[in-house]
Every structure is written in structure tokens, then in C-alpha cells.
Amino acid sequence: KFTYWPLSLTNNNYLNRQKLFRLERLPNFVTLNRSIDALGKIIDNKDSLLIKPFLNLSNNIDKDQLKNYAQDQIRNVENNLTDDNEYNHATLNNSQRQAIKNALENRLTFIQGPPGTGKTETSAWIIHLWLQNFFQEGQPILICAETHQAVDNLTRRLLQYRQYRLIRYGEPR
Known part of the structure; x- marks a missing residue:
């Protein structure tokens, strides 16, 4: 399945048949968004076992x-x-x-x-x-x-x- 955006529109949003348009495949951002959310949860949860070693590094x-x-x-x-x-x-x-x-x-x-x-x-x-x-x-x-x-x-x-x-x-x- 492709998501596409016509890049050349004319007269009442009809495609001008004389012009070519390009079909762009857009990336799937689900994985990236999940990764960013996971990092955010680690940072937001100060009691997280994953973040404690980083927080304690600044002491002494x-x-x-x-x-x-x-x-x-x-x-x-x-x-x-x-x-x-x-x-x-x-x-x-x-x-x-x-x-x-x-x-x-x-x-x-x-x-x-x-x-x-x-x-x-x-x-x-x-x-x-x-x-x-x-x-x-x-x-x-x-x-x-x-x-x-x-x-x-x-x-x-x-x-x-x-x-x-x-x-x-x-x-x-």
C-alpha cells in the first residue's frame, strides 16, 4: 500500500494530464515513535532501574x-x-x-x-x-x-x- 501526494495540481484540483507527477513512498514512523516514547518513559521515570545508574553517576x-x-x-x-x-x-x-x-x-x-x-x-x-x-x-x-x-x-x-x-x-x- 502506498500513500501518495500528487505534486502537480491544476484547475479545480484535477490533475493536469499533460504533466507527470511523482509518487512518493512515505516512511513508516511507528517504530521511530515507539523508540522515542520508550526513551521518554525511561527519562520521565526517575525510579527506573535503567536510569538510576545514570542519575547516581554525578555523586562523589x-x-x-x-x-x-x-x-x-x-x-x-x-x-x-x-x-x-x-x-x-x-x-x-x-x-x-x-x-x-x-x-x-x-x-x-x-x-x-x-x-x-x-x-x-x-x-x-x-x-x-x-x-x-x-x-x-x-x-x-x-x-x-x-x-x-x-x-x-x-x-x-x-x-x-x-x-x-x-x-x-x-x-x-
């Missing part, structure tokens, strides 16, 4: 020391990326490389785009680089996606970089 922390530590970590990651032959030869475009850099430098990064724009490849690289730079060997992480297919695609992509020990949890298809 030397902010200058934390900032220096974070900057050192970012420099280490940037140096590792420069030296990482696998990363340097990856077929990533500039937007993907910028998204990866942002994800490594920030606590929260939101990546979205239409199908085929490299979200899975970008996400797999982010996870791969997190595991290389910020996690101890064998330390578990949880990777979630909206669909089983997305989880499967991300898992397959990660296994191309390294033989990670993965547990796939979900409904069998």
Missing part, C-alpha cells in the same frame, strides 16, 4: 578526573583505529566511520536509516571495537534488535570479524 565523582580518563580512553581508541589494519581496509563510507567514532566517544548513539544503508555493518563494527577496547575477554554483553532477522544479521556479521562466543536467545523460526 571528580569530574575533571573522569573527563581526563574519558579523553585518554578516546585517544587510545583513536590510536587503535589508526593501527587496526582490518578497520582501515573495511569498506565503510565516511558516514559509517563517523557513526562508529561517535559511538565510541559517547554513551548513547542513535543510528537509523532506510534498508541497505549499512546500519548492520556499522553496528557490528561498533560492537567489535567495543569488545576489543573496553571489555575484558569473556565479559558478557547483551545485543538486542527489533527483529529476529536483525539479530541474526548482526550476529553473522560479528562472526566475520572474529569467532566470538555467542548465545542466540529468542523464539525459534
Whole structure:
């Protein structure tokens, strides 16, 4: 089903048959709206188990020391990326490389785009680089996606970089 808007109207809202019009497929904003609503609920609910660690971070922390530590970590990651032959030869475009850099430098990064724009490849690289730079060997992480297919695609992509020990949890298809 397509939602369309005629872009060329004339005389009493009848289409001018001499002119072509374009049919635009509008995106489905249901998923985006749900994501935004979920983030809003987490932020609004100060008692949420998900938000408490972020709220408690500001207590008794030397902010200058934390900032220096974070900057050192970012420099280490940037140096590792420069030296990482696998990363340097990856077929990533500039937007993907910028998204990866942002994800490594920030606590929260939101990546979205239409199908085929490299979200899975970008996400797999982010996870791969997190595991290389910020996690101890064998330390578990949880990777979630909206669909089983997305989880499967991300898992397959990660296994191309390294033989990670993965547990796939979900409904069998």
C-alpha cells in the first residue's frame, strides 16, 4: 500500500494530464515513535532501574578526573583505529566511520536509516571495537534488535570479524 501526494495540481484540483507527477513512498514512523516514547518513559521515570545508574553517576565523582580518563580512553581508541589494519581496509563510507567514532566517544548513539544503508555493518563494527577496547575477554554483553532477522544479521556479521562466543536467545523460526 502506498500513500501518495500528487505534486502537480491544476484547475479545480484535477490533475493536469499533460504533466507527470511523482509518487512518493512515505516512511513508516511507528517504530521511530515507539523508540522515542520508550526513551521518554525511561527519562520521565526517575525510579527506573535503567536510569538510576545514570542519575547516581554525578555523586562523589571528580569530574575533571573522569573527563581526563574519558579523553585518554578516546585517544587510545583513536590510536587503535589508526593501527587496526582490518578497520582501515573495511569498506565503510565516511558516514559509517563517523557513526562508529561517535559511538565510541559517547554513551548513547542513535543510528537509523532506510534498508541497505549499512546500519548492520556499522553496528557490528561498533560492537567489535567495543569488545576489543573496553571489555575484558569473556565479559558478557547483551545485543538486542527489533527483529529476529536483525539479530541474526548482526550476529553473522560479528562472526566475520572474529569467532566470538555467542548465545542466540529468542523464539525459534
